[in-house]
Amino acid sequence: MLQTGLHDLHVALQARMVAFSGWSMPVQYAAGPTKEHMAVRKAGGLFDVSHMARLELRGAGVADFLLRVLTRSVARRKPGDAVYSLMTYSDGTVIDDLIAVRKEAGWLLVANAVNRRKDLEWLRRQANGQDIDIVDVTEQTSMLAVQGPDAVWLVSHVLGIDAGNLRRFKARTATWESKSVLITRTGYTGEDGFELVLPRTAGGSLFQHLLEMGRPRGWLPCGLAARDSLRLEACLPLYGHEISQDINPVEADLAWAVSFRNPRFIGRDALLKARLEPPTRRLCAFRMEDKGVPRAGYAVYDQERRIGTVTSGNKSPTLDQFIGMALCDAPTTEMKRVTVEIRGRRLSALVVPKPFYSRPA
Amino acid sequence: MTGFSLPSDLRYASTHEWCDQQGDVVAVGITDYAQDQLSDVVFVELPEVGEDFETGQTVATVESVKAAADVYAPMAGRVTEVNGTLLDNPEEINSDPYGSWFLKLEVAPGTDNPDLLDAAGYRALTQT
Structure with a gap:
């Protein structure tokens, strides 16, 4: 080491x-x-x-x-x-x-x-x-x-x-x-x-x-x-x-x-x-509407259809919300409601514009 | 592993829960050692009041910035109360692990779990 x-x-x-x-x-x-x-x-x-x-x-x-x-x-x-x-x-x-x-x-x-x-x-x-x-x-x-x-x-x-x-x-x-x-x-x-x-x-x-x-x-x-x-x-x-x-x-x-x-x-x-x-996949940002911690590897769904995978996720200390990024089928439009499967439960999330945080100008 | 608080009036499971048994009611939380290992707690999932659990079954989940961990029932019983404060303020588990009970179980009269450790036994476990 x-x-x-x-x-x-x-x-x-x-x-x-x-x-x-x-x-x-x-x-x-x-x-x-x-x-x-x-x-x-x-x-x-x-x-x-x-x-x-x-x-x-x-x-x-x-x-x-x-x-x-x-x-x-x-x-x-x-x-x-x-x-x-x-x-x-x-x-x-x-x-x-x-x-x-x-x-x-x-x-x-x-x-x-x-x-x-x-x-x-x-x-x-x-x-x-x-x-x-x-x-x-x-x-x-x-x-x-x-x-x-x-x-x-x-x-x-x-x-x-x-x-x-x-x-x-x-x-x-x-x-x-x-x-x-x-x-x-x-x-x-x-x-x-x-x-x-x-x-x-x-x-x-x-x-x-x-x-x-x-x-x-x-x-x-x-x-x-x-x-x-x-x-x-x-x-x-x-x-x-x-x-x-x-x-x-x-x-x-x-x-x-x-x-x-x-x-x-x-x-x-x-x-x-x-x-x-046109790309078949796109990196998107999402925030959880239901409470739960999204983590890399979790599946993302649109209704019943699997549309992608979480690449990174955690609690955002600045926003006090659970957030993540996911590689999803294109086009995944902003403000679209999706679900993330977190430990056996499908929890609601919203696709949002990137980034979650930008420093004050 | 020094400096972790371990109240002597509680008993401990090898899976890092503490329990405080008062007659037929057992309050359950996670130890100072467990919260330190987890790092900052950001989320807990609690059971419904009225749910029944066997010894060793998952009764709650605690998630930190690092990982998710299950909390196991130290004794068989029925949930009589959950600590809703933790849903909005999960960080209290870090700052006050023994004040942050997750849930209370009502156990059958005379119930005990001989596998539970006293403070010295649990300390020895965390030092190996």
């Missing part, structure tokens, strides 16, 4: 550690998932996301290479740009979703922990024979997510920068304990926030310092459980749930993350075809 550079700190903070994609990770701290979730919505939350795959790509051929393996175009991206993209097989199914950050020298790909080995193998196979170095820096670095409406204040205050000047999906560097920190204005919670990558050994002291400064303003350390309920409210997809090798990006409402102006990415032909044909 791999441990992040913050492991001892998590234990000291009374985290409950669980196995996640080969890592021992905090699923919650003393406050519990619901309070952690609400802290992120009201002030801020700190997450250790060091389990996420971090792959450095360097060499003269990298830009061309990324045009081939990513569905978004990186053609005009400059140092300091970050791009959310998918990686697809030639049949258009999704290998992974990731954020690609253009650094001064080379690129950093931040991908799902569960796909780290698969992504590495795929990238190395595609890069074979070209002038590209692919280095897995996951275990040499720490990654923290600093998320919440108070994130600009906290990051500015602790790192001595004007974090408010960094626009969404932009990157810059700062210094912590004379080590370089890569900062992107990105996140996976539906709130404003930043993600910080720095040398592994410096992660714990930065986390601790952020927490000390943030606590009096309502910040909490947050585990994987809160991360999952936050991203669910924001309808952000999770690999293995809303996206996978069995779900194409059009079905997952991720067509926006596919740029057909990029002429030669792997999977383009299949996705072009998928875009022109």
Whole structure:
């Protein structure tokens, strides 16, 4: 089992550690998932996301290479740009979703922990024979997510920068304990926030310092459980749930993350075809009208007809309602009443617009 | 497993229910250890008043952000009362597990379940 550079700190903070994609990770701290979730919505939350795959790509051929393996175009991206993209097989199914950050020298790909080995193998196979170095820096670095409406204040205050000047999906560097920190204005919670990558050994002291400064303003350390309920409210997809090798990006409402102006990415032909044909399935959001907790794998019905499967579900702490996403036969119209089979009972739910939560402008 | 509260006047099932037997009426809830393992409780399903249950049958369900768990009848009996407060405030199970009784069972006079543990026995079980 791999441990992040913050492991001892998590234990000291009374985290409950669980196995996640080969890592021992905090699923919650003393406050519990619901309070952690609400802290992120009201002030801020700190997450250790060091389990996420971090792959450095360097060499003269990298830009061309990324045009081939990513569905978004990186053609005009400059140092300091970050791009959310998918990686697809030639049949258009999704290998992974990731954020690609253009650094001064080379690129950093931040991908799902569960796909780290698969992504590495795929990238190395595609890069074979070209002038590209692919280095897995996951275990040499720490990654923290600093998320919440108070994130600009906290990051500015602790790192001595004007974090408010960094626009969404932009990157810059700062210094912590004379080590370089890569900062992107990105996140996976539906709130404003930043993600910080720095040398592994410096992660714990930065986390601790952020927490000390943030606590009096309502910040909490947050585990994987809160991360999952936050991203669910924001309808952000999770690999293995809303996206996978069995779900194409059009079905997952991720067509926006596919740029057909990029002429030669792997999977383009299949996705072009998928875009022109009406999808047979579509990801929809629903909230329970009857009380019950929808969970991944539960069946969704329209009258007596099975129309889909829940991909993610839980109680929404912000809305105080049971919510979920489901992959359903298209067209499943909004405000349509469906039923979800929960532990042997068919309970009423309403298909609603996505997302459940978006942060106040 | 330290720091879990275990009132000595209650008895405990190995499936993590507590029961408080007062004559022929047995109040049933889940232990501090169980609520901690479940994490934040978001939903409970309670039986109807008047329903009969055998020992070990599922009488209620408790769902947390993490998982769903069944609550088993520690003794055979008929439901005389359910705690409706928990339907709207399931988080009380986390904050006050021994105040949060789920239901009360009326048992036949002289009924007992010798498999129920005292506090020390249950503590030993959670420490293995």
